[in-house]
Amino acid sequence: MNLEIIKKSENSEIQNKIIYNIKELINYKNLEPGDKLPSERMMSEKFGVTRSSIREAIQKLEFYGLLKSIPQSGTFVANIGVIAMNGMIDDILRLKEADFKSLVETRILLELKSVRLAALRRSEDELKQIKNALNAFSNKVLKGEDAVQEDLLFHLAVANASGNSTLNTFMLKITPEIITNFEKYHVCDEDQAQKGIKEHQDIYDAIAEQNPKKAKEKMKKHFEALYTYCYHS
Numbered sequence: 001m002n003l004e005i006i007k008k009s010e011n012s013e014i015q016n017k018i019i020y021n022i023k024e025l026i027n028y029k030n031l032e033p034g035d036k037l038p039s040e041r042m043m044s045e046k047f048g049v050t051r052s053s054i055r056e057a058i059q060k061l062e063f064y065g066l067l068k069s070i071p072q073s074g075t076f077v078a079n080i081g082v083i084a085m086n087g088m089i090d091d092i093l094r095l096k097e098a099d100f101k102s103l104v105e106t107r108i109l110l111e112l113k114s115v116r117l118a119a120l121r122r123s124e125d126e127l128k129q130i131k132n133a134l135n136a137f138s139n140k141v142l143k144g145e146d147a148v149q150e151d152l153l154f155h156l157a158v159a160n161a162s163g164n165s166t167l168n169t170f171m172l173k174i175t176p177e178i179i180t181n182f183e184k185y186h187v188c189d190e191d192q193a194q195k196g197i198k199e200h201q202d203i204y205d206a207i208a209e210q211n212p213k214k215a216k217e218k219m220k221k222h223f224e225a226l227y228t229y230c231y232h233s
Contacts, residue, residue, distance in 0.1 A: 117162035
């Protein structure tokens with residue numbers, strides 16, 4: 001078995017153990033919304049794990065809106081009732097690693113929304129960032145080099161131009177998993193990458209023209225091969 005897969009599995013188990021312990025700590029101390037959690041150092045010593053592992057678990061709970069970290073002040077229980085918090089943490093602990101098809105399905109839904117908003121809201125600076133990402137992708141493809149990361153940076157630039165921080169956050173959250181799985185399933189082959197240059201250019205042109213309908217159509221076209229893979233493989 002791949003050592004990275006083993007390491008990832010072990011890290012996931014450690015994180016889940018920390019999250020469970022934080023939940024028990026909140027219940028044992030009867031912490032309420034706004035109450036402060038012990039420091040990372042104290043929880044690290046108490047749970048027998050590294051401070052970086054504590055930090056990762058806190059960031060995960062922050063992402064789901066259960067904790068709130070304030071620089072120089074500490075980590076606090078978010079404004080949510082204990083019963084709801086316990087239920088949500090239990091749900092988080094039951095979450096399985098997202099499979100590739102689920103990730104792609106989520107990505108397509110996010111992309112179609114973000115490209116439409118980008119066409120409506122993009123600034124000149126954001127348009128320039130999209131163009132730079134497009135050029136980086138094209139250069140890699142034309143040299144016959146792997147351009148998976150440049151491809152995703154183009155799409156992240158589009159998401160950033162949407163002006164919706166939540167869409168952007170979700171894209172950033174799923175991007176590392178998508179990069180890994182693109183490599184694993186060899187979805188982005190050479191022919192598809194060559195075709196991707198024109199598709200990216202079409203998306204960029206629609207955003208530059210501030211044409212949301214055209215931008216959405218071009219993005220949908222761009223994902224046809226991936227959509228076919230997900231639902232007909």
